[in-house]
Amino acid sequence: MVDIPYTVKPHPISGLYSGKLGVWLFLASEVMLFGALFSSYILLRVGSDSWPDGSELLNVPLAMLNTFILIISSMTVVMGWTSLKLGENGKAKIYLWATVLLACGFLIVKGFEYGDKFSHHISPATNNFYAVYFTLTGLHGLHVIGGIVVFVYLLTSGSKLLEENPEYYTNRIECTGLYWHFVDLVWIFLFPALYLL
Amino acid sequence: MAETAEEIREHSKIYLKVLLTLLVLTGVTVGASYYDFGSVFLAVFIGLFIATIKGSLVACYFMHLIHEEKLIYWVLGITVFLFAVLMTVPFLTDANSVFNN
Numbered sequence: 001m002v003d004i005p006y007t008v009k010p011h012p013i014s015g016l017y018s019g020k021l022g023v024w025l026f027l028a029s030e031v032m033l034f035g036a037l038f039s040s041y042i043l044l045r046v047g048s049d050s051w052p053d054g055s056e057l058l059n060v061p062l063a064m065l066n067t068f069i070l071i072i073s074s075m076t077v078v079m080g081w082t083s084l085k086l087g088e089n090g091k092a093k094i095y096l097w098a099t100v101l102l103a104c105g106f107l108i109v110k111g112f113e114y115g116d117k118f119s120h121h122i123s124p125a126t127n128n129f130y131a132v133y134f135t136l137t138g139l140h141g142l143h144v145i146g147g148i149v150v151f152v153y154l155l156t157s158g159s160k161l162l163e164e165n166p167e168y169y170t171n172r173i174e175c176t177g178l179y180w181h182f183v184d185l186v187w188i189f190l191f192p193a194l195y196l197l
Numbered sequence: 198m199a200e201t202a203e204e205i206r207e208h209s210k211i212y213l214k215v216l217l218t219l220l221v222l223t224g225v226t227v228g229a230s231y232y233d234f235g236s237v238f239l240a241v242f243i244g245l246f247i248a249t250i251k252g253s254l255v256a257c258y259f260m261h262l263i264h265e266e267k268l269i270y271w272v273l274g275i276t277v278f279l280f281a282v283l284m285t286v287p288f289l290t291d292a293n294s295v296f297n298n
Contacts, residue, residue, distance in 0.1 A: 014266065014268045015266040015267075015268065016266050016268060016269070021268065021269075024269050025272060028272055028273070028275070028276040031276050031280055032276070032279060032280065032283065035279075035280045035283045035284065038283075038284070039283045039284055039286055039287055042284070042287040042288075043286070043287035043290060046287055046288070047287075047290075055230060060227065060230075064223065064227055067223050068220060068223065071216065071219045071223065072216070074216075074255060074259050075212060075213075075215075075216045075259075077259075078212050078259050079209065079212065082205055082208065082209050082212070085205050086202055086205055086206075177259075178260055181255050181256075181259045181260045182260075184255055184259075185255050185256065188248050188251045188252050188255065189245070189248050189252065191223075191226070191248075192226055192230070192244040192245065192247070192248050193244075193245070193248075196226065196227065196230035196244055197230070197237075197240060197241050197244050197245075
């Protein structure tokens with residue numbers, strides 16, 4: 001079996017290990033994905049005669065709580081990575097499990113929000129505002145689920161790598177962290193764009 | 198990237214400061230949304246301006262962009278350009294209707 005090159009040591013030309021370059025290229029494509037949806041949102045909003053005030057239709061306190069949850073989860077990821085760099089593996093796992101719990105908390109809060117809307121027979125088909133709201137927050141929610149899956153894998157069966165090759169494992173956590181920060185970053189823009197403006 | 202244990206610990210303190218700033222700015226964003234700025238454009242501008250500051254903090258410190266390799270900056274530079282084009286499309290559509298009239 002041939003080993004994947006430059007998983008730990010940086011490539012002599014790029015100065016980056018392969019995983020990190022790959023994640024940044026992936027994130028670039030993600031920027032364009034969410035960018036296309038934001039662009040559609042602007043097009044629909046600018047082109048309509050009237051547009052509802054998000055703060056009157058959506059639950060701002062719950063969304064604010066979710067913003068706090070995601071920001072704190074970004075902190076726990078970076079602290080997990082820092083702990084791995086310092087060789088404090090036990091501490092790192094606590095931080096990373098905290099991230100998973102916070103991510104689950106985010107989804108539960110979002111579940112309450114969606115549940116309230118569905119109980120009032122509000123769906124993406126109701127109007128353009130709700131179509132945009134459900135599409136953007138739904139896609140974002142799928143990204144949160146994706147992050148949870150990767151973190152749980154790295155903390156369970158994938159954690160064997162921590163014993164075999166700690167540097168490689170730390171790099172994997174850094175790559176997952178980059179993805180997670182991006183998910184946080186998207187929410188930072190979604191929150192005011194949908195709920196407040 | 199941090200190399201020594203001391204430098205890594207020093208970075209942890211910066212992360213904490215960034216976290217507190219992000220939490221405060223979230224409160225400011227919500228507070229600003231209840232203030233009447235007199236125009237929707239100004240309210241949108243201020244809301245997105247605060248979001249941009251928060252996004253920049255996450256990108257620069259949590260994603261370590263302040264000390265990243267040049268290749269990443271090139272990748273992001275191209276992405277930002279294409280993103281800007283994408284954001285301009287709705288306004289070009291609007292401009293088209295203006296020119297036709």
